[in-house]
Amino acid sequence: MCSSDLLLASADAGGAIKFWDPKASKLEREIRASEELQALAFNLNGTMLAGGTTGELVRLWYVASGKPLMKDLRVPGTALGATSLAWSPDGRFLLAGRENKGAENWDWRKGALADTLFTQSAVRSVGFLNGGRYLQAGGDDRTVKIWDRVVGKMVGYMFDQYEQIVL
Numbered sequence: 500m501c502s503s504d505l506l507l508a509s510a511d512a513g514g515a516i517k518f519w520d521p522k523a524s525k526l527e528r529e530i531r532a533s534e535e536l537q538a539l540a541f542n543l544n545g546t547m548l549a550g551g552t553t554g555e556l557v558r559l560w561y562v563a564s565g566k567p568l569m570k571d572l573r574v575p576g577t578a579l580g581a582t583s584l585a586w587s588p589d590g591r592f593l594l595a596g597r598e599n600k601g602a603e604n605w606d607w608r609k610g611a612l613a614d615t616l617f618t619q620s621a622v623r624s625v626g627f628l629n630g631g632r633y634l635q636a637g638g639d640d641r642t643v644k645i646w647d648r649v650v651g652k653m654v655g656y657m658f659d660q661y662e663q664i665v666l
Contacts, residue, residue, distance in 0.1 A: 506562065508548055510536035516550065518562070530565040532558060538595075540584035549593055549607075551581025557595050559607060570610045572603075583624045587631040594634060596622030602636045604648070616646055616653075 506527065507519040514532040516539070519525070538551035541562070548560045557572040572593070579598030586593055592613060593605045598621045604614035620640035628635055628645065633654070637643045645655035 505545060506541075508539050508541065510539055510550065516548070516560070528565065530560065538581050538584045540586060540593075542586045542590050543588065544590070549584045549586070549595075551584050551595055553580040555580075557581050557584070557593065557605070559593075572605045572607060572610060579621075582622060585625045585627060587627050589631060592627075592631065594625045594627065596625040596636055596638075598622075600638075602634070604634060614646070614648060614651075616644070618642075618644060 507521050509517050509519065510532070512535050514534055514536065516530045516532055516536065518527045518529070520527050532550060535553045536550040537553055540549045541547070546562055548562050550558045550560070552558065555573050559568040560566065581595040582598055583596035584593060591606060591608070593607045594602055595605065596602045600618050600620060602616040602622050602625050603612055605611070606613045614634065616634060616636055618636055618638050620638040622636045622638045624637040626635045627633065632648055634646045634648060635643055641658060643657040644653055646652065647654045
């Protein structure tokens with residue numbers, strides 16, 4: 500489930516995306532995805548919704564119309580799904596955490612992969628820091644790793660020996 504200022508979105512196992520009005524506690528509308536989604540994220544102004552499938556795709560929809568963008572974000576051979584999504588502060592990039600021990604940072608307008616981050620375990624949460632310069636990924640190995648996009652390498656690492664970390 501994720502939210503913008505005006506709507507909440509949820510996805511079910513059947514591929515339905517439901518948009519809810521949280522003030523009225525009512526279902527506003529529903530759109531269909533072609534497969535199950537396990538992660539959702541609105542962009543910062545609430546006009547677009549990203550959905551991570553249980554397969555190799557990340558799909559994008561216009562919120563107002565419910566229509567999908569023509570292009571999916573896909574890494575061929577990425578059999579395991581997107582577990583978490585985050586938009587960059589400027590809206591240019593979309594970061595997708597993966598079950599297959601990594602994260603992908605997409606320039607979604609170009610449909611181009613900008614950065615690939617590798618981890619030791621499935622990534623459960625992702626985010627941007629410092630205006631989008633730094634990428635963070637938290638995983639099943641109870642670590643948060645921080646990458647500097649400008650330098651192109653990991654610059655920070657945190658470990659919690661008792662709990663999973665959620666960003």
